[in-house]
Amino acid sequence: MPLALYALAIGGFGIGLTEFVIAGLLPEVAADFQVTEAVAGGLISGYALAVAIGAIGLTAALGRVDRRRALLGLMVLFIAGNLLSAIAPDYGLMMLGRVLAALCHGAFFGIGSVVAADLVPAEKRAAAISIMFGGLTVANVLGVPLGTFLGQAAGWRSTFWAIAVIGVFALAGIAALIPATPAPAGGSLLGEFRVFTSGQVWLSILVTILGYGGMFGAFSYLAYTLTAVGGFPATAVPWLLIVFGLGLFAGNIAGGRAADRNLPVTLIVLLTGLAVVLAGFALTAGNRTATVVALLLMGGFGFATVPGLQMRILGHATQAPALASGANIAAFNVGNAFGAWLGGTTIDAGLGYTSPLWAGAAVTTAALLVYLLATRLPGGELAGRTTLAPATAAR
Incomplete structure (x- = not known):
């Protein structure tokens, strides 16, 4: 399988970690921002809502853009969202960071699925897609427990700093390994x-x-x-x-x-x-x-x-x-x-x-x-x- 698929998997790993690790860190986040755990739980539901919005809206907006450039832009948005989460002085900015990171989630996997399928022969398309989603599953198996342990040992902000670093690695991998594709010709957003x-x-x-x-x-x-x-x-x-x-x-x-x-x-x-x-x-x-x-x-x-x-x-x-x-x-x-x-x-x-x-x-x-x-x-x-x-x- 092409190495480019593993660059997509690294991005999937970081995104999966961002989505799920917050559940293990809610007590620390709630205490830091002096909000109830129910309010802190809004960081999970807010993320999920933003995923759904970004999956359709942002993917449609990027429909006329070279897919490699689209993926690079999404990873920049992902890194920015996690950096904002890491330094957020209050709950509102933390929520904004979560939303920014979530907006790229659906679009990344949506566009990434097409890129993954295009990188291999037709008879290997589903296997290629599974490699990209493999990053998401590894995030559940290893990333979430390790991210929770890191947040509990070094403060919850350290986990989001680490996720931002993972995003940088994914960005570099996509830039180096994903081939450029011509922007789709013709058509329109309505189309x-x-x-x-x-x-x-x-x-x-x-x-x-x-x-x-x-x-x-x-x-x-x-x-x-x-x-x-x-x-x-x-x-x-x-x-x-x-x-x-x-x-x-x-x-x-x-x-x-x-x-x-x-x-x-x-x-x-x-x-x-x-x-x-x-x-x-x-x-x-x-x-x-x-x-x-x-x-x-x-x-x-x-x-x-x-x-x-x-x-x-x-x-x-x-x-x-x-x-x-x-x-x-x-x-x-x-x-x-x-x-x-x-x-x-x-x-x-x-x-x-x-x-x-x-x-x-x-x-x-x-x-x-x-x-x-x-x-x-x-x-x-x-x-x-x-x-x-x-x-x-x-x-």
Whole structure:
């Protein structure tokens, strides 16, 4: 695989670290700014909202720009946001830093998916995309625990200084390794948005929301499931989350390779497997050994869908692949929010701490049904002809 893919992975690692590490540092941030932890939690929800906005708005604005230059500009924005977070004297400027960093998140992965796919032959596109997203999974496995430990040992600001340095490395790698591409000729911003007239694009987005929402809804309340149902001590939760993160990493790589071989079979198997794993986890959550296995499989099946879902929307949006890819990144975040809301609703209804797992299984089953429908409709993979074309067709 081209070295340029690993430059994108470094950027993905820094972005993933920015998104997730704040959760482990909220007590220190809240104390420093003298705000409640609930208010400090706005740094997480504010980031997620900005990701969704940037994924579509910023990607569309950069649609007529050479993709290498676009990625460089996004990394500069990412570095600036983390530097502002590191030196922020008050909560308001900290929030601004988080928003600046988040704006580049969706656009980076959206444009980066197209660049990654263009760097390799058509039969390796999903695997190439999985390498870029591999940086995000490594951030979950290693980056978040290490970033939390650094913030607790040297002050939470040190973590954001470190993330800014990672951004500089990614910037240098992209500048040195990503080839320049001519700006797409012709067209207009309005023309870019015509990609959303495709029913298959919207079905792809819906599958992403439901499929990822099912997993993330269960993930959002894992700490409660592990301690209240599984009987694990609270001190074991970070280590158990590393097991989940290992599943993410392995699933991402395996899912990319499988999607290159047969996209529809891969997505059908993965969505089915994820629904079964979530239901099985709910049934065996009181057994510690079964819980560890379920965590590994939940992460593996859940994130293995990501390269295939990105590949599918790229193939159905050849006239504006970067914008559609960015919209799919926004869909992942909408799925996060939807899953967390649904899981919380089931708990508030008194259904217990395994209820987010059951809800996740149901939502993932809905994703599978929507995908099966999409493959049979005109333009779908199983409708007699395949429209999944290389991303380069958009140039």
